[in-house]
Amino acid sequence: MTETSSDIQISHAPRNQWWDVWDQFRTHKGALFGLAFFVFSLMFVYLGPLFWTLDSQYIDIRARNTNHILACLGVGGGWFSPEGWAAWFRDMPACFASPEEFGRANPIYALKVSWAHPLGADQLGRDTLSRMMVGGQTSIAVGLTAMLLALFFGTLIGVVAGYFKRVDGLLMRFTDLFLAMPLLPLLLVIIMLFRDTLRNAFGPEGGIFVLxxxxxxxxxxxxxxxVVRGDVLALKEREFVLAARSIGTPPWRLILRHVLPNVMSSIMVSATLGIANAIITESALSFLGLGxxxxxxxxxxxxxxATDWLSQNPERVIWPGLFISLTVLSVNYIGDGLRDALDPRIRGR
Incomplete structure (x- = not known):
């Protein structure tokens, strides 16, 4: 007897689990916003200098303490009267379209509006846009590098403490010791002790970056x-780990082949949160003058x-503060979305 076409079953290749993760991730609107803004931030700081080629150290004396965009947004006679709104709608497009002519017609804005410095310039005349790009490269590089270092130590200690019971108590008390320390005063003391030594070894910028x-x-x-220790404690009692151990698999091979791949979801979530924490910490140290x-x-x-000029030019704190806040918020949203997407209990719904 021959098989009919209705008896033939067409088998499809199994769906990759990362597609399931992406399907769950994109249902999180905040995570999508965070991913979009973080990609925009990376393109702004790393690709932006290819198009905006003005040197961040170039000094334009005539452009000191200017801010084109915010100055144009603030034109008009006031926002608390119909006449003020009418003046704003009349003057704002002209300010953006031809700032030089608008400055000649309105002398009060003559030294504030110019497309040569869209985000303005600081007290020395250095372009804020180019300095935002260069500064973003440093801040994001510090965040990524510090995150990788923290993940390496955290994963190593977590896996060893979770898998080897004899050193679990010692390593966890060591972890508790670090958690109990006041981190900001500790950071300040370490920087004050080793800053000059590393500057002499690696240069002013390289030394402080390494430090x-x-x-x-x-x-x-x-x-x-x-987090990794908790996952390893649960994993080492699973059937596939017990089976691998029963056939004599060495511990290091068992950890690399069976344990680490199954804690990658927790590590990825910790990575996103680590980037945000590192950016905030670096910004705090630089704000205190120790960066x-x-x-x-x-x-x-x-x-x-910008703090010394806050009363005269309060808009100078807006751009770096806005990028720090939105970058940290976007990374936190990405971590929140990854945590939901990598949780099989949520992904299976």
Whole structure:
């Protein structure tokens, strides 16, 4: 007897689990917004200098303390009367379209509006847009590098503590010791002790970069270690781990082949949160004047430089503060979306 076509079943290749993760991730609107803004931030700081080629250290004396966009948005006779709104709708497009002519017609804005510096310039006349790009490169590089260092130590300690019971108590008490320390005063003390030594070894910028990355990485691994340890404690009692152990698989091979791949979801979530924490910490150190030198901009350093001019030019704190806040918020949203997408209990709904 021959088989009919109705008896033939067509088998499809199994669907990759990462497509399931993406399907769950894109249902999280906040995570999609965070991913879009983080990609925009990366393109802005790394690809932007290819199009906006003005040197961040170039000084234009005539453009000191200007801010084109905010100045144009603030034109008009006031926002609390119909006449003020009418003046705003009349003057604002002209300010953006031809700022030089608008400045000649309105002398009060003559030194504030120019497309040569769309985001304005600082007290020395250095372009804010180019400094935002260069500063973003440094801030994001610090965040990514410190995150990788913290993940390495956190994953190593978490896996060892979770898999080897004999050292679990010792490593967890060591972790608790770091968690109990006041991290910001500790960071300040370490930077004050080793800043000059590393500057002499690696240069002013390289030395402080190495110091900040190492300090943030060595004080940010504890949460990752505790999360990874909890996952390893649950995994080492699973059937596939017990089966691999019963046939004599060496511990290091069992960890690399069976344990680490199954804790990658927790590590990925910790990575996103680690980036946000590192960016905030670097910005705080730079804001306190203990970060990079004044001629090497970061977002935190731009905030610090703007504090002396806050009463005269309050808009100078807007751009670095806005990018720090939105970048950290976007990374946190990405981590929240990844946590939901990588959870099989949620993904299976």
């Amino acid at each position: 900040i990355v190492v300090v943030i990485g060595l004080t940010s691994w504890m949460q990752t270690a505790r 990079f030198p004044s001629d090497f901009p970061t977002w935190g350093r731009l905030l610090f430089d």
